[in-house]
Amino acid sequence: MNWIAVFVSALATLVVGFIWYNPKVFGTVWMNETGLTREELQKGNMLKIFGLTYFFSLLIVIVEMTLTIHQSGAVSMVGGFAKVNEALPSFKAFMADYGTAFRTFKHGAFHGFISGLFFAFPVIAINALFERKSWKYIWVHAGFWIVNLTIIGAIICAWL
Template identity: 40%
Template sequence: MENINWIALVVAALSTLVIGFLWYGPLFGKAWMKETGITEEQAQKGMPLRFGLSVILAFFAVFFIYIVSVYSGGEPGDPHGQEKFLTFGHGAAHGVMVALFVVMPALVTNALFEQKSFKYMMINVGYWIVTFAIMGGIVNAWT
């Protein structure tokens, strides 16, 4: 892992803010607030701290996606890091798999015990599927 493109990792982590702005704003913002019981005023409190921490956490996630999509898998002698695998689509596929098989079970399990609605679960899981796909695509294509 000596040739990590740190700029790609940072851009991918920052992409979560753009996607989140759209996802929890014009696309599903009102539905999400209704499902959580949060008012618009409550949602605005502490935003700078939330944004900062969320980017740091996104960086951890994108680093894991980077390892999964670029450095793991493939046939012996044919690792993912080869040029034929370094496409946006390949990285996006890995991002979706991580979201479906790691993130979704964790989020849905928590939401079940919190007695949240199916709509709430789908809004949040959908965000992470799209976000991980884009992060995976960015780091895989920009390697």
């Protein structure tokens, strides 16, 4: 595992969020749809908010890693990374032939996008529907996560 790639890709949510929720992009729409004002937003504990956002992003990256890197399934079949050295020669031959297959920026971006569209979007939409939020609200947040997961998938798959 390349821990630098994990830590860097987790920064995507903070960087994209800084741009996405800027009043010149979708921030004004988001504030209107949530009923928040700039004054209310400035009252928040930013260290806590950004710190927890980064921590939760690390968890998301770990899950996204298993969705974008197909070799994770092969490694899990032999009992995880701790058991790789004990694996049969057929596993080592398989990894020699296919260990880097589909390990590209483009492939990771594709799986990240699919994760956003078919997982994050429905979760956000379900919660928002029960909270009686608008479709604008849903698309602002779903778009944010689709972009984020696309970037996270791309970084993690190409760099790891």
